[in-house]
Amino acid sequence: MANPYASRQQAYQNNSVNTASPGELTLMLYNGCLKFIRQAKKNIIEKNYELKNTNIQKAQRIIQELMVTLDPNSDISDQMMPLYDYINRRLMEANINNDLEILDESSELVTEFRDTWKEVIQKTRKHQYGQGGNA
Template identity: 85%
Template sequence: MANPYAAKQQAYQNNAVNTASPGELTLMLYNGCLKFIRHAKKAMNEKNYETKNTNIQKAQRIIQELMVTMDPESDISDQVMPLYDYINRRLMEANIENDPEILDEASELVTEFRDTWKEVIQITRQQQYGQGGNA
């Protein structure tokens, strides 16, 4: 029997993704990456290595997606790309070594990116909508 709540939640999530701006989608990616790292750490602590592996790979795919979608011509790409690469390598090492401290490090870096990105979105909204009445 299908769970009607789960179906509604999935529809809501699909709608959120379909109506999100590129900036909001990036924020969703950061949040998803953090969620997968949390799940991986929990699985690692429970010695559930298959689930740990699956979640770390999902986090890595998000970081890789952020890497391939970054505009190489943007000024910030030279600074951000090596950090994404570092996070991706640390996730791989955490997976191989079963080291929750490496996951913590990766999580901290992704959290910094996410929090910075949130600020960028807020500033952009303020510039777009906050000054609209002054024109």
């Protein structure tokens, strides 16, 4: 028998993604990347190298998706692309060497991006909805 809680949880997650703004989707990508890096660290500690490989590859795919979605005409893209590329290469190194320190470094960088992005979303919302009350 199917777990009714699990199906409701999946429906909620699908709805969250389907109704999210582009900014919120980017935030979800950052959070997903951090989740996979955390899981990979746990996998290394538990010596589950196959699962570690899977989780690091998932984190890399998210970074690659962030790279692909950068607006090439934006000045910030020129700054972000090399940083995303650096994280992607470091994740590859961490995967090859089972290196927890590199995963920590990657996690710190992604956390900084996520926190900055969250701040941008909050300021944008405040500007859109907070000034004058006219949305």
